[in-house]
Each structure stands twice: as structure tokens, then as C-alpha cells.
Amino acid sequence: CGGDPTHSHRRRAPAVITPPSRPLEWGDINIIHTTDTHGWLLGHQKKSAPEPNYSGTLGDFSSFVTHMKDVALKKDVDLLLVDTGDLHDGTGLTDGYPAGGTDAHDSDKFFAQLPYDLLAIGNHELYHYEDTLDMYKNFIPKFKGRYLSSNANITIPDSGGKPISVPVGNRYAKFKTRKGRKVTSLGVIFDFTDNDKGTTVQKVQDMVKEKWFLNAIKDEPDLFLLAGHMPVQRNDWPLVFNAIRKIHPLTPIVILGGHSHVRDCTQLDDRSMSLESGRYMETVGWLSTKLDDNKTKKKIDFSRRYLDANRITYEYHTGLKQTNFDTSLGKSITVGLLALAKKFNLGYFYGTAPRDYTLTQDPYPSTGSALSLFIANAVPYALAQNNPRAKIPNFIIANSGSQRFDIYSGSFTKNDLLTASPYDDPFLYIPDIPFSLAKEVLAALNKPSVKSDRAELASGSVNKIYTEWLRDMSKVKTGKKKGASDTLGYVTRDVSLPCYLVFKALTELATIKSCPGDGDDTPHTPLPYFPVPEYISSKPPKVSDKTPVDLVFANIAKKPIIANLNLLQKVKVYTPLDAQKYSPVLLNEAIGIYAKAEWK
Ligand SMILES: O=c1ccn([C@@H]2O[C@H](COP(=O)(O)O)[C@@H](O)[C@H]2O)c(=O)[nH]1
Numbered sequence: 001c002g003g004d005p006t007h008s009h010r011r012r013a014p015a016v017i018t019p020p021s022r023p024l025e026w027g028d029i030n031i032i033h034t035t036d037t038h039g040w041l042l043g044h045q046k047k048s049a050p051e052p053n054y055s056g057t058l059g060d061f062s063s064f065v066t067h068m069k070d071v072a073l074k075k076d077v078d079l080l081l082v083d084t085g086d087l088h089d090g091t092g093l094t095d096g097y098p099a100g101g102t103d104a105h106d107s108d109k110f111f112a113q114l115p116y117d118l119l120a121i122g123n124h125e126l127y128h129y130e131d132t133l134d135m136y137k138n139f140i141p142k143f144k145g146r147y148l149s150s151n152a153n154i155t156i157p158d159s160g161g162k163p164i165s166v167p168v169g170n171r172y173a174k175f176k177t178r179k180g181r182k183v184t185s186l187g188v189i190f191d192f193t194d195n196d197k198g199t200t201v202q203k204v205q206d207m208v209k210e211k212w213f214l215n216a217i218k219d220e221p222d223l224f225l226l227a228g229h230m231p232v233q234r235n236d237w238p239l240v241f242n243a244i245r246k247i248h249p250l251t252p253i254v255i256l257g258g259h260s261h262v263r264d265c266t267q268l269d270d271r272s273m274s275l276e277s278g279r280y281m282e283t284v285g286w287l288s289t290k291l292d293d294n295k296t297k298k299k300i301d302f303s304r305r306y307l308d309a310n311r312i313t314y315e316y317h318t319g320l321k322q323t324n325f326d327t328s329l330g331k332s333i334t335v336g337l338l339a340l341a342k343k344f345n346l347g348y349f350y351g352t353a354p355r356d357y358t359l360t361q362d363p364y365p366s367t368g369s370a371l372s373l374f375i376a377n378a379v380p381y382a383l384a385q386n387n388p389r390a391k392i393p394n395f396i397i398a399n400s401g402s403q404r405f406d407i408y409s410g411s412f413t414k415n416d417l418l419t420a421s422p423y424d425d426p427f428l429y430i431p432d433i434p435f436s437l438a439k440e441v442l443a444a445l446n447k448p449s450v451k452s453d454r455a456e457l458a459s460g461s462v463n464k465i466y467t468e469w470l471r472d473m474s475k476v477k478t479g480k481k482k483g484a485s486d487t488l489g490y491v492t493r494d495v496s497l498p499c500y501l502v503f504k505a506l507t508e509l510a511t512i513k514s515c516p517g518d519g520d521d522t523p524h525t526p527l528p529y530f531p532v533p534e535y536i537s538s539k540p541p542k543v544s545d546k547t548p549v550d551l552v553f554a555n556i557a558k559k560p561i562i563a564n565l566n567l568l569q570k571v572k573v574y575t576p577l578d579a580q581k582y583s584p585v586l587l588n589e590a591i592g593i594y595a596k597a598e599w600k
Pocket residue numbers: 086123124127259260399400401402403423424425459460461462463556
């Protein structure tokens with residue numbers, strides 16, 4: 001980048017879209033994979049790089065899938081469509097509903113128009129009971145047994161009104177492909193612990209001991225297709241994989257993961273491949289396999305690819321043009337989503353953002369940091385409005401994971417607000433905390449801890465996996481020739497690093513092998529990267545260390561903040577009851593209130 005990094009990305013030139021570098025490799029069974037879509041169903045609409053790489057709408061994707069199904073028919077091979085969860089939280093289409101509505105209720109209706117063969121539940125389907133219930137009643141039945149939640153339950157009243165806990169979707173699915181191949185599928189979620197009351201998540205290590213699980217994997221299919229909201233590195237997939245391998249040493253196993261928002265691919269053995277396909281409708285994953293007779297241990301032929309989700313990609317791989325690409329279903333999905341955006345008033349204008357604010361392409365803190373904009377400017381301003389406590393010095397803490405996307409210069413709308421900051425979390429406070437203690441709490445929250453992989457994921461530091469991926473990518477030398485026109489974007493290297501070790505069957509250490517070759521469908525130049533702390537704070541008030549301040553924090557940070565207050569002092573034992581509501585302003589309103597006042 002060179003020079004002052006806070007100035008170098010103030011406004012990027014509009015980007016062009018680079019086409020894919022080579023055709024896809026087709027096999028006997030081919031899979032198109034989406035994950036962590038988080039409501040980005042109208043695609044990425046900004047003109048600054050790398051956004052146009054991801055500008056395909058769900059309607060464009062639907063047309064792509066229809067044409068790919070035709071190609072599969074012509075080739076006489078199987079093509080399956082799989083999603084691995086986190087449909088909720090992320091854009092105005094999911095979160096911009098009017099009062100009394102339910103997150104993703106309307107956007108899910110469009111998602112359900114795609115011919116998914118298999119879906120798995122994500123953690124964002126479990127943060128709020130009403131969202132899970134809405135999925136259970138209105139979305140999941142549309143998939144006729146193919147929406148899986150192997151280890152996630154919902155509590156509902158039975159016919160007599162007594163509460164019973166039942167799987168949100170199905171525990172497993174067994175089906176035959178068009179070509180008659182037998183498939184056994186599971187839909188597993190990581191050991192998520194922030195789920196709402198009325199939902200339960202069973203630990204994966206316990207799930208694999210269940211009778212239903214052992215029964216489900218007993219008979220040998222042609223393929224085990226394991227979908228799940230669980231990263232393909234550093235998590236519990238080996239528990240499921242090993243349980244199957246014990247009984248079926250040679251059966252092909254395909255794993256489709258999610259949650260950590262990265263492009264990634266690993267191989268737990270020579271007859272298996274695990275693929276993770278990014279986030280936010282930026283990436284469409286492709287996996288193909290050529291099957292054999294399952295008689296020997298020899299390598300199975302797999303291929304994988306990470307497609308940039310845009311029309312140029314879709315047209316390239318289907319051999320179609322602008323003029324004959326759109327199907328009527330695809331067009332109607334895009335038109336319907338645009339109407340939903342209108343109904344939710346997502347074009348509502350807050351102001352003109354004077355520059356780009358990024359989560360990781362500018363240092364934190366800095367004027368170009370979206371985290372600084374949020375916690376140092378927007379939140380203090382918004383929380384001070386009509387607040388009787390505004391005159392008392394405060395120190396505000398939030399998790400950086402609460403901010404989900406960059407803000408681009410120009411018109412800043414309701415949709416931009418909800419993509420940057422989607423969570424409707426209240427702000428709480430604990431009064432009379434000595435300022436020195438408030439600062440110590442922040443430092444303790446950001447202290448690197450030696451957590452197990454499972455605990456890391458449970459505590460939500462999945463963000464760390466994503467940002468480490470961005471960091472590694474920013475160091476990759478692309479070997480671009482002078483004058484070549486690679487655009488900014490993801491530059492994936494599926495490398496097995498020594499730290500990527502997992503416990504195989506909880507006893508034996510194993511390195512997870514990465515997939516060979518280049519996974520990216522389109523070559524790019526990597527984006528700049530700056531590290532981000534897990535917790536961020538407002539500018540310190542100008543008071544002495546002893547001065548009592550209001551310690552203000554986002555509700556999601558309540559548990560760790562109270563735990564650290566109790567670790568760092570012994571005068572008082574703090575409980576959740578000490579945390580009171582600080583302001584009626586919610587987390588996802590703060591930047592809007594600030595933008596209205598400051599970005600004329
Ligand atoms: O209400 C909420 C819910 C979640 N978060 C934060 O989001 C990430 C997890 O999101 P993934 O898409 O599953 O990565 C994590 O940092 C949570 O703490 C939140 O801030 N508020």
C-alpha cells in the first residue's frame with residue numbers, strides 16, 4: 001500500500017469484473033454449495049472493488065443453477081445443490097422488516113424457490129427462538145425432509161400443550177440421486193452455546209454416540225454427504241468422519257462446511273474432500289467427484305473451485321450470454337427481492353458517507369476504520385441523545401464481531417446500515433466502575449487466551465479464523481505480470497499449516513491435509529489487511545483513574561464483561577442484575593443516528 005494507510009483507500013475506482021480462468025471439472029457427482037448467505041440475496045451492489053465480483057443476485061444464481069442442471073443432464077451426471085446455514089442476519093432483506101415481523105421470514109420465501117437437495121441449520125437460525133420457530137413452521141417443511149439439524153432441537157407445545165423438544169429439521173436424510181446413487185446425509189452444527197431459550201444444541205461428541213446416528217450410518221450408501229455449519233478446519237468434523245470411517249473404510253465422504261466465512265478445502269483422507277464456500281453470496285462452491293467401485297483404498301478423483309458470485313462467472317460456466325441467460329424463475333426472484341427492498345424501505349437515505357470505512361483494510365483505530373466510526377463516533381453520539389446519564393463519564397465496549405461489513409463512500413441507506421451493523425442488541429451499563437477498572441476489563445477481554453478450538457468457536461471468535469485468512473491472503477504474492485489486470489478480491493491458498501491440528505477421535509493428533517491445486521475460479525490481487533481486536537471501545541473520557549464511570553456495553557458482551565469484573569476486583573460480586581438498560585437506542589441504529597446528524 002505504501003504511505004499513510006488511512007488515506008490510501010479513501011475512495012476506490014469502480015471495478016470491472018474479471019472472468020473465470022478455466023472451465024469447471026465435472027465428475028459423476030457434482031455439487032454447487034452456498035453457505036453463510038446472511039441475506040445478501042440482491043448481491044453486492046456497490047461499485048468499488050471488490051464488490052462487483054459478488055454482484056449476482058439470488059435470481060441470477062437461480063438461473064445459473066437451472067442451466068447447470070441442463071448441463072448435468074446433457075453430460076448424464078448428477079448435480080446437487082447444498083446450503084450449510086446462516087440465512088439470517090446481515091442485510092435489510094433479512095433484518096429490515098417492520099415492527100412485529102420476523103427476521104428473514106420474507107427473504108426465506110425466495111431462498112425456498114431454489115431446488116436445494118440438502119440444507120443444514122446455522123447458529124444464526126438459533127439466536128432468537130421466534131426465528132427458529134418461523135423456520136420450523138414456514139421454511140423447513142418446503143424442503144420435504146432435506147433440511148437437516150442433526151444436533152439442534154426446538155421446544156414446542158405438543159398436541160396437549162405440553163412442551164416437547166424435537167429436531168428443528170430432520171436428523172438425517174437418505175435419498176437417491178437422479179442417476180440412482182444412494183446418499184446418506186447429516187446436517188451438523190458446531191458446539192454453539194449462545195442459542196436462545198427453547199432451542200438446544202447437542203455437542204457433536206455426544207451426537208455421534210446416539211442410537212439414531214449409529215443406525216443412520218449403518219448401511220453403506222454410494223456417498224456420505226455431510227452438510228454442516230462447522231468450519232472444515234479446526235473443528236469437530238473428524239468426530240463425525242471417524243465414526244463413519246470405522247464402519248465404512250472405503251465409502252466416499254463429502255463434507256460441506258461453513259460458519260467461519262472462509263474459502264477452504266481439506267481432505268481427511270484420500271477418499272474424502274471437505275469444502276467451505278465463503279460468505280455473503282460472495283462465493284459459490286463447486287465440488288465434483290469421480291466414483292469408483294469402493295473396493296480399494298486408492299485415491300478418489302475430486303475437484304473443487306471457489307466461484308465469484310457474479311453474472312460473468314455464471315455465463316462463462318454455462319456457455320450462455322447476457323441475452324439468453326435469465327430464466328423466468330430467476331427474473332421473478334430478482335424482481336420479487338427488489339419489491340421486498342421497496343416494501344422494507346431499504347433505500348431510506350441517512351446521509352452521504354464521506355469516504356470508505358472498512359473493517360480490515362484500514363488500521364484500527366483510524367479515520368478509515370469502520371470499527372472506529374462505530375465505537376468512537378457513532379455509538380457515543382447516538383447514546384448521548386435524550387439520555388439522562390449523558391453527563392456522567394462513560395466507557396463503551398462492544399465486540400468487533402457486532403460490525404459485519406464495510407461502508408462505502410456515497411449514499412448511505414437503511415440497507416447499508418443493516419449490512420454494516422445488523423444486530424438489534426440493546427446497550428446496558430453498570431454504574432460506578434472506577435475508570436482504571438473499566439480499562440482493565442477491556443484489556444482482559446482482548447488478552448489472547450489458550451482456548452480449545454471448540455471453545456474458540458463457541459465463544460464466537462470465528463471472526464478470528466476469517467481475519468487470519470485475510471491476513472494470510474494479504475501476504476500472498478500473486479506473481480502478477482506488470483500491466484496484467486487482476487482485480488482486487490480473494491486469493492485463496494488452501495495450505496495446511498502446522499497449527500491446523502485436530503484431535504482425531506479425541507486421542508490421536510492428525511494434520512488436516514489441504515486440497516491440491518488452485519481453488520479460486522478467478523485470479524485476483526489480494527486486499528490490504530490490518531488486524532482487529534475482538535473488543536473495541538469508545539475514546540477514554542478525560543478523567544482520573546479513580547473516577548467512577550458508567551461501563552456501557554452491548555448486551556452480547558454482558559457475560560464476559562461481568563466475568564472479568566469479578567476476576568479483576570474483589571470488592572463486589574457483579575451479577576447480570578447489575579446491568580441495566582442504558583438507552584432505548586439499539587446497536588443497529590447507532591450509525592444511522594450519527595449519519596443523519598453528521599453526513600449531510
Ligand atoms: O446478536 C448478536 C449475534 C452475534 N453476534 C456476533 O456475531 C458473530 C457470530 O456471527 P457468525 O456469522 O456466526 O460468524 C460473533 O462475533 C458474535 O459475537 C453479535 O455481535 N450479536
